[in-house]
Amino acid sequence: MKRIGLYLFTQDCRVQDNDALYLLSASVDTLICLYCVPPQTRFDKHFSQTTSSQAQRGYLKSTLQGLQNALAQFGQTLNIEYGDPRVVVSDYIHRYEITHVGSSIPVAYNESRLWQWLKNTFSDVNFQTANNSQMYYRTQLPFDLTELPKSFSSFRKKIERDEQCDRALIASQQPCYHLPPPPHMMQFKLPQHLINSQNNGYYGGEDNAQKHLAAYFRSHAASHYKQTRNALHGSHFSTSFSPYLAHGALSPQQVLRALNEYESQYGSNESTYWIYFELLWREYFHWYSQLHQGALFKFTGITQTKPLTSFYAHLFSAWCNANTPEPLVNALMNELNETGWVSNRGRQIIASYLVNELKVDWRYGAAYFEQRLIDYDAPSNWGNWQYIAGVGADSRGGRHFNIQKQTQLYDPEGTYTQLWRPKNTASVPIDLVDHTDMTGWPNDQPGRLSNAK
């Protein structure tokens, strides 16, 4: 019997260093490559009031085009389908008489549930996974996942003390030499809603990821990373690896390999180590998501504590529309809305502002980021929001950033605020915000605060 494989690309949009793709390729005679774009409707995701942004769609488009280019070099084609992944994958299994399905080990809650559902539904199909988006396999961890440390520091120390987790060991990479052909001619076609999407300064895809990785280390910025990483803008102040990592155009192992090579050539210091340190945060949140599953999206988080926040439509709308009384917050929100990316310090400031100053339920902020960020990664996003809201992995019970102090520290001349100042919005005093009429919510379209009475 002919073995027909279906590879489901998720957050691993690359051909090189893709263990799950190689595993499946070795087991089948022909191969179909699939990426499924879930349909976007308003109010369909968690607490979201919006749909995927133009910048986010544009970035996804370039990622998928990059994946298609990489696959084409091996005589393969990417099939892109728009729809509920359960329906799409089931349809492919029936239509092409699929015998084997492969994918990256699911890390986020919804992806895990999809995978489990497929396995339960198609018991006669062979399902295969491998680790494609994390640094470590579960069996490599120096503790059982149920004993994942409650704080990042203790997780990091355990990993760093363990010989099996040595970063020199996990950075090895296997090049791809061969992929089985598709069963018949297939055509690469972008879904309609992606065709007209514009990129806004950021381009995804495997080839761009490799070029960016090389350019970053060539710039020697890695030797100063710790001093510059908290900046709000500038060239190479942080690595900007996150959009590539989130879509899997780049693997954490590839980053570690480049980092190790850089250190062996130019020497290691606290800054080069700190890049690894930050990647460990990502790793931590990925295990955190696998352990806590649906609790990642709960108001009370993983600590079961209720934050003293609620949902105020107009405050939330002001925040989304970069129309709060704080110029720095507005500039950061404007950058997020325009480009889909904002620095780590910037994210901390706007998240803290929503939760601590506007007293809005953190989940609305997290859901808004989900629809805006070009580097959206469920574990990193919801894990960081929980951390700031005080319902996550922070023993200090949340983070409150003083906006004036942050402005003095990170934008003392107002250069960033000026650069990203939103056009056509006026700052509205907070007391006005608190007295707006919210009775029409959610049927009224969230408007700008300046229009509120």
Ligand SMILES: Cc1cc2nc3c(=O)[nH]c(=O)nc-3n(C[C@H](O)[C@H](O)[C@H](O)COP(=O)(O)OP(=O)(O)OC[C@H]3O[C@@H](n4cnc5c(N)ncnc54)[C@H](O)[C@@H]3O)c2cc1C
């Ligand atoms: C409220 C909030 C939401 C966030 N949402 C996301 C998200 O959806 N996707 C995402 O990738 N990151 C998220 N982050 C983490 C962090 O802000 C970004 O990873 C970082 O800004 C990306 O820029 P960079 O690649 O230049 O990071 P660098 O500073 O160069 O760090 C290198 C890499 O380490 C990882 N990393 C760094 N900081 C963190 C962190 N705090 N948590 C997890 N991983 C980290 C990223 O993979 C990053 O690419 C969020 C942070 C906050 C405060």
